Amino acid sequence: MTALDGLPPMSVEPGAELREFAEEMRTLFLGLDAPAADALAARCTPGPEACADYLSAVRIPPWEFVEALLDVLPDAPDRPDVRERLRRSRLAALRVAPPIGWAVRQIEGQLHAAEREVQEADEEAEQAERELARTRPTPAAPDTTGTPGAPADGTGLAQRTALLAEKAGQARERSARAAARRDLMRRQLVLVEGQQGTTAAPPAPTGAAAAEAGGDDPLPKILLVDDRPENLVVLEALLGSHGHHLVSATSGPDALRALMEPDDYAAILLDVQMPGMDGYETAAHIRSRARTRDIPIVFVTAIGSGPDHARHAYAAGAADFIPKPVDPWTVRAKVASFVELHRARRTGR
Known part of the structure; x- marks a missing residue:
């Protein structure tokens, strides 16, 4: 049986917003061929059953699942209207999904901010590195004219080279810190998403389970x-x-x-x-x-x-x-x- 064959019926409990979002995704999913559908289901966390939950309005999927679904559709990447409609539909479902929707939106906002900072820092570093490459003279053609806007003497060139190298290094460090925050937020989203369908966070392990999880720590x-x-x-x-x-x-x-x-x-x-x-x-x-x-x-x-x-x-x-x-x-x-x-x-x- 493939993931296409094993889809359960739509849940009777969700509100109109979640049902609408799930129905949109379900329609797209049913347009996949069996190998693509199985591959997408296999990528879900904690397992393929999560995919069935997403498409039957039992749980709200993380945005990464929506992106993965769009990536395997033959024409969706070229249709930004589909992506935008799903984004708005998912946000509408999150707004009325007590009590976990606010936590998802909050952490996703921090995740997107970290992703933007990584991109901006990388672009700044790459620009500085390009300027640095143009500024440094080659052995075959020593710099005798200087770069536009920079002093032509060797001391001025050395100072500009040092400044550009420092700027590129600082941007790379900022990118690395933002990437660490991005990875942290992704993990937090997994932890929040795993609590859907419960009224409280899972209790800590006790007894043998605690010993197995933490040993003597x-x-x-x-x-x-x-x-x-x-x-x-x-x-x-x-x-x-x-x-x-x-x-x-x-x-x-x-x-x-x-x-x-x-x-x-x-x-x-x-x-x-x-x-x-x-x-x-x-x-x-x-x-x-x-x-x-x-x-x-x-x-x-x-x-x-x-x-x-x-x-x-x-x-x-x-x-x-x-x-x-x-x-x-x-x-x-x-x-x-x-x-x-x-x-x-x-x-x-």
């Missing part, structure tokens, strides 16, 4: 920093039952004292707006210490989540940020992604 430590106790209560309620060792601090100095403990932390959730030492200053102190500078900092902020705020957060040393009021699914997915990275570093995988 202690529970991952998460430092929560907020000057308002009610905000700490919310975060503790969201994360406390999911296999984390939570440590709370109500100020920047308290957070720095907590970080003097010998055990390492998987992540720090750090409020930005605090009296006295705010989140940015606290992050600067954390980054200045050799033993804590590599702990991922996630700013929790009510200031905003636009591009300017995001750039400020990343420039201050944040690995990620969560806008307030916090979304439970977003918080759990982001913390889970950093716990995965922490465990991978500890085990050397």
Whole structure:
């Protein structure tokens, strides 16, 4: 039986938006030949059954699935109207899909911002490298005239060469940091998407399952920093039952004292707006210490989540940020992604 033969009937429970989106994708999918349909289903996570869920309006697929479907259609890549219609239809389904749709849209927004930054930084680096190649004289034809707009003497040429090389290097570093954030957001989307159809995030493994998953490793430590106790209560309620060792601090100095403990932390959730030492200053102190500078900092902020705020957060040393009021699914997915990275570093995988 092929993926085309095994499609279940459309779910009777979804709202009109999700049903409309699923029906559009289903029509396109049924236009594939059997090998293409099977290959697309095999690419789904966690397995081919996810493809059936997407096409029967049980779950909302990640945008990557839609892109993969369009890529295997013979004429869809040349029809931007199809892509745009599906994008709008999916967003409409996400807007009315409680409670997980907001988390998906939030993380996807951060993912697309990271992708744009990678592209912009790569373009800037490539431009600098092209200028650098034109500026450097070849052994067979030494530069005697200089490049347009640049000094003709050897000292000026050397300075321009050094500046262009520095500019290209900085752009490549910015691209690498944005690519790391892009990969992180992709993993967070997988973690969020895997929670569809549940009323809460999956509980942490216990007993034999926990021993198999973590061995003798202690529970991952998460430092929560907020000057308002009610905000700490919310975060503790969201994360406390999911296999984390939570440590709370109500100020920047308290957070720095907590970080003097010998055990390492998987992540720090750090409020930005605090009296006295705010989140940015606290992050600067954390980054200045050799033993804590590599702990991922996630700013929790009510200031905003636009591009300017995001750039400020990343420039201050944040690995990620969560806008307030916090979304439970977003918080759990982001913390889970950093716990995965922490465990991978500890085990050397």
